Amino acid sequence: MTAISPQVRDALATWSAQLSGVHGAAQNTVAAYLRDVTGYLHFLAIHRGGTEGLAGLAGLPQGDLRAWMAHERARGVSARSLARSLSAVKNFTAWVADRAGVDASTVLSARAPRFKRKLPRPLSAEAAQDMIEIVADQGQDGWTGARDRAVVTLLYGCGLRISEALGLTGAAHPLPEVLRITGKGDKTRLVPVLPVARAAVAEYVRLCPFDLAADQALFRGARGGPLNPRLISAAMERARMQLGLPATATPHAMRHSFATHLLSAGGDLRAIQELLGHASLSTTQVYTAVDAARLMDVYEKAHPRA
Template sequence: MSLAISPAARAALEQWLDHLRVLDGVAANTLKAYTADVSGYLAFMAGHRGGGEGLAALATLPHADLRAWMAHERGRGVAARSLARSLSAVKGFTGWLAEREGLDATAVLSTRSPKFRRKLPRPLAEDDARAMISTVADQSTEDWIAARDQAVVTLLYGCGLRISEALGLPAAAQPLPEVLRITGKGDKQRLVPVLPAARAAVARYAALCPFDLTSGVLFRGARGGPLNPRQIALVMERARNALGLPATATPHAMRHSFATHLLNAGGDLRAIQELLGHASLSTTQAYTAVDSARLMEVYARSHPRA
């Protein structure tokens, strides 16, 4: 049974989380995951080393202790991908602590993450994406709900929005402008062009919606409250069954498709990164299933030669 985390370690964890929240704008869900990951790590170390660890000891733990923790996590069924995320959180906390305390955290920071196969997203073919947009409108007998579902899916594919971003649009955003300012993960803002088809789809929904759209969110559920993302997932499930598409044809797949089809049409990877709101180019590369040959092609075409 693990011992309690020392008060000093718990206080340091809270200060690190506050730092991430205030200075780095890290999203609430990410902070929640970091809290669980690092708290579990600190509790394990307290038990493994026989007591609540002081800050200096935490920052300078040897490789053997890190390996013991990782083995413990794998032993209780934690997948390699989840363990890699936990280790990343531990390194972030330890690096911050070492810098603050003037300590050498080389052993912790140099610990290798477990290898895992990164799941590549599966975008829809262009014809299938267009068919999905039209077919979701056939899944409801109420015109306004059919128009609503089609407008949401059009925004996912036409603008590359996350489902949370589309459903979080305020009613005041209608009529949609030619460029939307979207607040994404970590409260980071980006500008996204809006295609005429997306503006038209949202305008049709707004005209048919039986609820007051002068305040609150733009997209409403059947009783007038905010639309639950599960409803869009369900209507897309029915549409993909009607079209014979695989289970990977989800709301998020429409965002993948947006990026992939832009890239296939010659779009610049950095520009697509900005449109998607990714902090890292490697994330965009995974979303778009780009191979090394395609990256080299973009590099060869875009690099400013001397």
């Protein structure tokens, strides 16, 4: 960070600390934002031939911002990644402008590059159920098969992220009818637990050879330590090869399947947003596009063009 002035470096540290402490941004999000803004500041130092003060950063002409964006695209940064970087730069610039009393509208009005949002790739209801069964059958002994079944059932039956499922402790057993989950940014949400999920976890606990203390991980590896998420990914990879499913059939696809199947069954979009723990409704709305795409696929198969 030698190309960045001490004043700006201190501002970066304060800004990132507030993102985490005040706004509850996840650690990975803060780290990504810091990388993006630091890269932007280094570019400006070279492009403008010197370091910028806080007021100068907030009042930059849009030509300099466009030059940075062109530089990023030229070195192979995708439109999606550049849009994220620009969001970080705008966030930091707005924060600086507020403290420096400078008009930053030129930077803040810059448009992000357009990109086609990738749609989630859910499994069909039948494939999701088959995935659970095959994963369970692959266990080298009874308890690991029951463990993997329980984890994947939580992903599909409750819409949990793999980190959320493996973050459960022994205190969560027996699973209640409504589970309090702490997700990204330490935000909590209430998730109903289906009887099949409670039964799957209960069966795993019954067979597990380790003492599942209330303050220790609920799901354990072969040696008794916390279960590594890569083991669930590997189990699903083997299962999808048996089932002939695409490489997109990952643990996160089970969460996508949960949301898509709820929507297909008439679920309310706001309710699904709360169940998934999405901060913005626009994040959840992507599943409406998935549902529409699946409907069109069924329509075209039923009514092929001549």
